[in-house]
Structures are given as structure tokens and as C-alpha cells.
Amino acid sequence: MAYQWPMAAYELFDERYPQMVNLGLPAADVTAVRGAVKDMWADEPGGWVHEWTRLASGYAGAGRHDLAYLAYGWAKFPVLADEAKRTALSRQIEQYQRAAAGFPVPFERRVLDLPYGGSTTPVPVHLLGPSGRPVLVASGGLDSWKMDLHPLFVQLVLHGGVQVMAFDLPGTGESRVPLTASGGFEIVQGLIRHARALGNGRVGHFGFSMGGYFAARSGLSGAVDAAVDQGGPVRDSFTESNLQRLMFGMADIFENTLGFERRPELEEVLALMVDFPLDALLAQDLNCPMLAVNGADDVHVTQTDTLLFEGRRATDVRLVPGTGHVAASKLHEVIPMIAAWLTDHLT
Structure with missing residues (x-):
């Protein structure tokens, strides 16, 4: 079991935005999530895992499993410190395997x-x-x-x-x-x-x-x-x-x-x-x-x-x-x- 700590979500976006985009997510979608996230740990609208999960589930519903597993990867980021992030990891594994046919x-x-x-x-x-x-x-x-x-x-x-x-x-x-x-x-x-x-x-x-x-x-x-x-x-x-x-x-x-x-x-x-x-x-x-x-x-x-x-x-x-x-x-x-x-x- 991991632990949470005081963390400003905007700081992570400041640091990780290039990695998010350069590993395959559309810049416009990353920017939209960045504007929506207000809290690092809350599992509710404005929370990191909630907003990334919403993006990921949208990709999955559209059959874009290749984008869904990447977005779920950011949903569980940076550590598995609560049940919502562990759920995001399990969904990432599922979407990744669904995407495999297109690798x-x-x-x-x-x-x-x-x-x-x-x-x-x-x-x-x-x-x-x-x-x-x-x-x-x-x-x-x-x-x-x-x-x-x-x-x-x-x-x-x-x-x-x-x-x-x-x-x-x-x-x-x-x-x-x-x-x-x-x-x-x-x-x-x-x-x-x-x-x-x-x-x-x-x-x-x-x-x-x-x-x-x-x-x-x-x-x-x-x-x-x-x-x-x-x-x-x-x-x-x-x-x-x-x-x-x-x-x-x-x-x-x-x-x-x-x-x-x-x-x-x-x-x-x-x-x-x-x-x-x-x-x-x-x-x-x-x-x-x-x-x-x-x-x-x-x-x-x-x-x-x-x-x-x-x-x-x-x-x-x-x-x-x-x-x-x-x-x-x-x-x-x-x-x-x-x-x-x-x-x-x-x-």
C-alpha cells in the first residue's frame, strides 16, 4: 500500500506535458485535461484520476484502445496510492491488450x-x-x-x-x-x-x-x-x-x-x-x-x-x-x- 502527499497537480503538468504528448496523446486532449484538473488525489470532477479516466473511457468507447491505455496510464500516475489509481491500472492493462491487435x-x-x-x-x-x-x-x-x-x-x-x-x-x-x-x-x-x-x-x-x-x-x-x-x-x-x-x-x-x-x-x-x-x-x-x-x-x-x-x-x-x-x-x-x-x- 502506498501513501499520498501534498502535491499541486499543475506542477506535474508543467514537468510531464512533453512526455504526455511525445509518447502519443493528442496535445489538445492533454491541454483540456490540464485545464480541468484542480486536485491531485480527489476521485471526483476536477480530480486527477477522474479527469484522466474520463478521457480514457471516451477513447475506449470510440474504439481507440491505443489512446485509452495511454490515458489510463496517466490516470494511475504517479503511484498506486488509492483504489481509484489501482482501478486505472487494471483498466490500462485491459485496454492495452485490446489495442494489441493493432500494434x-x-x-x-x-x-x-x-x-x-x-x-x-x-x-x-x-x-x-x-x-x-x-x-x-x-x-x-x-x-x-x-x-x-x-x-x-x-x-x-x-x-x-x-x-x-x-x-x-x-x-x-x-x-x-x-x-x-x-x-x-x-x-x-x-x-x-x-x-x-x-x-x-x-x-x-x-x-x-x-x-x-x-x-x-x-x-x-x-x-x-x-x-x-x-x-x-x-x-x-x-x-x-x-x-x-x-x-x-x-x-x-x-x-x-x-x-x-x-x-x-x-x-x-x-x-x-x-x-x-x-x-x-x-x-x-x-x-x-x-x-x-x-x-x-x-x-x-x-x-x-x-x-x-x-x-x-x-x-x-x-x-x-x-x-x-x-x-x-x-x-x-x-x-x-x-x-x-x-x-x-x-x-
């Missing part, structure tokens, strides 16, 4: 039972693209999950020559376990093993936002054949000073994924962050080919967490000017670049 790539949904903490945990994955290719294990971050990033993943399939295996990070989406550094990577390792047997034996890892942290960990440890970190925290973003400066509710979003059921004290969060920085792996020279890319104006992830990859063997770095976290306002430029990089280094 431009083959689609299959599976639920894998993967090792976790001495036992196992179910991990739903979406396979996108033809079989027999290199498999790209891929995830979003703390609040943008596998279905939310479907349009991005499709572009990587179409232009990067891969089959994508999309999953939700622990503490998010359909995951049943909280986020930890070691537990999350244990799940990633299980996905990588499955992926090696699924395609042609070559496996890459793509991570968006917090997913980039785990892609960086896969790449630095040599667990995959190529890794792309798009806007992931790596080292300096896990400091106390950075946590305190986070904007747009990101600190509370992170704390929700860690499993807190009420707003924690700073010391409680810092105690769970000690295992996240990748200093030990950064000090080694085990990495596969890697690409680190982010917007130069990111307010969540420090520039140094991208620039620290400069000078590493077999590593490319792109700090994109004039855009923020994950280069959201320039995805139309960044995703083709990533797809071309994957073609060169994985396929």
Missing part, C-alpha cells in the same frame, strides 16, 4: 516466476517484436511503466533490430515486491537469463529514468552485451543533498517504491539508499558497450551521473542540451539515436 509489431504477454530474496516473485513481461533477434530487456522508471513507454519500445523494435522484453521495476506497476538495489538486480538477472534462451543469445538492457540505474548496473557488470542508460541515477543522485532538492513529488514517488506506507523521515530513506550508488562497479573495467544519455537540464538526476561515463572503454555519452529529465521534450531526436546505437552495438 505494428508482434506482441505476447507472459508472467515469469523469477528468483527473489530466497523465493520467487511473478514478473509480467511484454514481448514486442519478432523472435530470433537479440532481446532488449527494458523498463521505465518509478512512475512511467512498461505500458506507458510502449510507443518508445516499438520504435526500438522497428529501428533497432531487437525484440523488447518490457517489465516493471520492483515497487512499481504490476510488481509485487518493493524496490531495493540488490532485489531489483536479482530480478533483472532472472530476466537476462530468460532472454538469452529466448532470442539469438545476445541480450541488451535499456532503462528509462530509474530503469537506467539497473541498465547501468547490467552494463558495468558485463551482465549483458550492450546497455543503454537513459536518464538513470548512478552515484551522485543518491546523496542526501540531491534527495532534498528533488522537485515535482519525485522524493515521495521514490519513497513509495521503497515500500513506505506513510511519509518517512529522511534518515529512514537514507538508510535504504546506501546500497544504490554504483561506485564499486564504476571502479572496475568489466563493462560491455554502453550508452549514457540524458537531458542537460535534468532536475532529478545530476549531470555528473551521466558525465562520469566519459572516458570509459566502449562507452558513449550524450548530454542533450535544452531538455530535462530523460530528454523528454526531445524524444523524437533521442530515440532514433538510441535505435541506431543498438543496431551498431547489439544487432
Whole structure:
């Protein structure tokens, strides 16, 4: 169970509007919802989940399941802190599967039972693209999950020559376990093993936002054949000073994924962050080919967490000017670049 916190909805629109539009929703519809939303948590007219759900149900009624699942994705954003948002997620899953017949790539949904903490945990994955290719294990971050990033993943399939295996990070989406550094990577390792047997034996890892942290960990440890970190925290973003400066509710979003059921004290969060920085792996020279890319104006992830990859063997770095976290306002430029990089280094 997650928790709510004081949050001005207009601030989220200020930050996420480019992502909402660049991942496929009509700008006019996003603008209309933006004007209607007055409260972040109220499940009533003017409430975030209510207004996004109204848009999504309208799409669904018109047979536009491709737009409906995206809108339901924003309805459940940013965390599953109440029943209305959990309902929105279940409707997103339903609409996504209805939209699948129109996907431009083959689609299959599976639920894998993967090792976790001495036992196992179910991990739903979406396979996108033809079989027999290199498999790209891929995830979003703390609040943008596998279905939310479907349009991005499709572009990587179409232009990067891969089959994508999309999953939700622990503490998010359909995951049943909280986020930890070691537990999350244990799940990633299980996905990588499955992926090696699924395609042609070559496996890459793509991570968006917090997913980039785990892609960086896969790449630095040599667990995959190529890794792309798009806007992931790596080292300096896990400091106390950075946590305190986070904007747009990101600190509370992170704390929700860690499993807190009420707003924690700073010391409680810092105690769970000690295992996240990748200093030990950064000090080694085990990495596969890697690409680190982010917007130069990111307010969540420090520039140094991208620039620290400069000078590493077999590593490319792109700090994109004039855009923020994950280069959201320039995805139309960044995703083709990533797809071309994957073609060169994985396929």
C-alpha cells in the first residue's frame, strides 16, 4: 500500500506535458485535461484520476484502445496510492491488450516466476517484436511503466533490430515486491537469463529514468552485451543533498517504491539508499558497450551521473542540451539515436 502527499497537480503538468504528448496523446486532449484538473488525489470532477479516466473511457468507447491505455496510464500516475489509481491500472492493462491487435509489431504477454530474496516473485513481461533477434530487456522508471513507454519500445523494435522484453521495476506497476538495489538486480538477472534462451543469445538492457540505474548496473557488470542508460541515477543522485532538492513529488514517488506506507523521515530513506550508488562497479573495467544519455537540464538526476561515463572503454555519452529529465521534450531526436546505437552495438 502506498501513501499520498501534498502535491499541486499543475506542477506535474508543467514537468510531464512533453512526455504526455511525445509518447502519443493528442496535445489538445492533454491541454483540456490540464485545464480541468484542480486536485491531485480527489476521485471526483476536477480530480486527477477522474479527469484522466474520463478521457480514457471516451477513447475506449470510440474504439481507440491505443489512446485509452495511454490515458489510463496517466490516470494511475504517479503511484498506486488509492483504489481509484489501482482501478486505472487494471483498466490500462485491459485496454492495452485490446489495442494489441493493432500494434505494428508482434506482441505476447507472459508472467515469469523469477528468483527473489530466497523465493520467487511473478514478473509480467511484454514481448514486442519478432523472435530470433537479440532481446532488449527494458523498463521505465518509478512512475512511467512498461505500458506507458510502449510507443518508445516499438520504435526500438522497428529501428533497432531487437525484440523488447518490457517489465516493471520492483515497487512499481504490476510488481509485487518493493524496490531495493540488490532485489531489483536479482530480478533483472532472472530476466537476462530468460532472454538469452529466448532470442539469438545476445541480450541488451535499456532503462528509462530509474530503469537506467539497473541498465547501468547490467552494463558495468558485463551482465549483458550492450546497455543503454537513459536518464538513470548512478552515484551522485543518491546523496542526501540531491534527495532534498528533488522537485515535482519525485522524493515521495521514490519513497513509495521503497515500500513506505506513510511519509518517512529522511534518515529512514537514507538508510535504504546506501546500497544504490554504483561506485564499486564504476571502479572496475568489466563493462560491455554502453550508452549514457540524458537531458542537460535534468532536475532529478545530476549531470555528473551521466558525465562520469566519459572516458570509459566502449562507452558513449550524450548530454542533450535544452531538455530535462530523460530528454523528454526531445524524444523524437533521442530515440532514433538510441535505435541506431543498438543496431551498431547489439544487432
